[in-house]
Amino acid sequence: MQIHVQLLWMVMMLGLLPQQASKPDFYIESWKKGDRQIQEGKVLIELNKDKPKHEVVIKDSTGWDRFNLSFFPGRAPSPSTDITQWGIELVNLYEEKDINLLKPTNDPEQDYFAAEDYVWVLYPTENPPDTYVPLSMKRVVKIEEFYCLISVESYRLNPQKKKVFDFIKVCIEFKNQYKGD
Numbered sequence: 001m002q003i004h005v006q007l008l009w010m011v012m013m014l015g016l017l018p019q020q021a022s023k024p025d026f027y028i029e030s031w032k033k034g035d036r037q038i039q040e041g042k043v044l045i046e047l048n049k050d051k052p053k054h055e056v057v058i059k060d061s062t063g064w065d066r067f068n069l070s071f072f073p074g075r076a077p078s079p080s081t082d083i084t085q086w087g088i089e090l091v092n093l094y095e096e097k098d099i100n101l102l103k104p105t106n107d108p109e110q111d112y113f114a115a116e117d118y119v120w121v122l123y124p125t126e127n128p129p130d131t132y133v134p135l136s137m138k139r140v141v142k143i144e145e146f147y148c149l150i151s152v153e154s155y156r157l158n159p160q161k162k163k164v165f166d167f168i169k170v171c172i173e174f175k176n177q178y179k180g181d
Contacts, residue, residue: 025180026133028116030143031106032096037061038146038174044153047071047086048167058090058174067101068093069172074121082164086122088172090148101143102150122152122170124163140178147178 039059047054052073060066067090074085090101099106102120110117113131119139123132133139139150155168 034144036144149173
């Protein structure tokens with residue numbers, strides 16, 4: 001038994017075993033600070049051209065309807081109805097009703113934008129411009145004292161039209177603790 005353990009240790013040290021490559025999560029902190037927690041849960045949403053929008057009410061840790069989670073399409077210029085991205089908003093139903101909590105700032109005069117500012121946008125590429133997060137990367141947003149995890153489970157782009165979605169399946173998970181899963 002000891003020989004097998006030593007042999008396994010040597011193989012690991014030499015790097016002969018396959019290593020699991022895990023992508024780091026894209027983590028930001030929302031502009032909204034406080035001590036509110038959430039009722040933990042998971043929402044799986046499927047969107048397509050026929051069902052391009054979806055809304056879900058999310059409860060806080062006391063069981064009150066507190067937040068509205070909404071998905072909406074970003075479309076190509078008119079007259080096209082092609083969906084070129086999806087946006088996600090989480091807004092408080094009672095405070096700052098029109099301000100997305102999935103952003104690092106709520107500054108209306110902001111004049112520089114980086115990927116952190118677009119964590120709420122699902123843009124159809126793995127090598128996006130600097131202002132977008134790769135589609136397959138898990139996004140983690142700390143809001144007050146809870147976390148919103150956004151993962152794209154699957155999607156299909158239209159084969160005839162570059163960067164146009166046929167469908168997307170997104171998992172949103174709410175947690176009160178996050179350890180980098």
